Amino acid sequence: MTEPEIGYAEALAELEGILDELDGDEVDVDVLGSRVRRAAELLRLCRDRIASARFDVEQVVAELEAEAADAGAPGREEATADGEASGVDGVATPRQ
Numbered sequence: 001m002t003e004p005e006i007g008y009a010e011a012l013a014e015l016e017g018i019l020d021e022l023d024g025d026e027v028d029v030d031v032l033g034s035r036v037r038r039a040a041e042l043l044r045l046c047r048d049r050i051a052s053a054r055f056d057v058e059q060v061v062a063e064l065e066a067e068a069a070d071a072g073a074p075g076r077e078e079a080t081a082d083g084e085a086s087g088v089d090g091v092a093t094p095r096q
Contacts, residue, residue, distance in 0.1 A: 008045075012046055014042055015046065018035050021035065022035060
């Protein structure tokens with residue numbers, strides 16, 4: 001059975017605990033290799049989560065920028081009751 005995947009905060013906390021343990025004076029050589037392997041696993045998991053979050057943020061920012069560019073494009077203004085166009089910021093601009 002596979003170990004359930006842990007979240008970033010939990011992985012980081014476990015990694016910090018392992019690092020504290022390894023920094024101590026009484027590291028058990030019998031478990032040293034397994035602790036270092038676990039630390040490497042956790043480090044990879046944290047890096048993957050950060051990369052994934054960065055990708056998601058970049059996608060959202062790109063979508064927002066595209067929406068803002070579309071909103072500012074000609075022909076996207078809405079006419080108000082007095083016949084003037086309402087710009088992106090809501091300020092009425094005269095139609096030409």
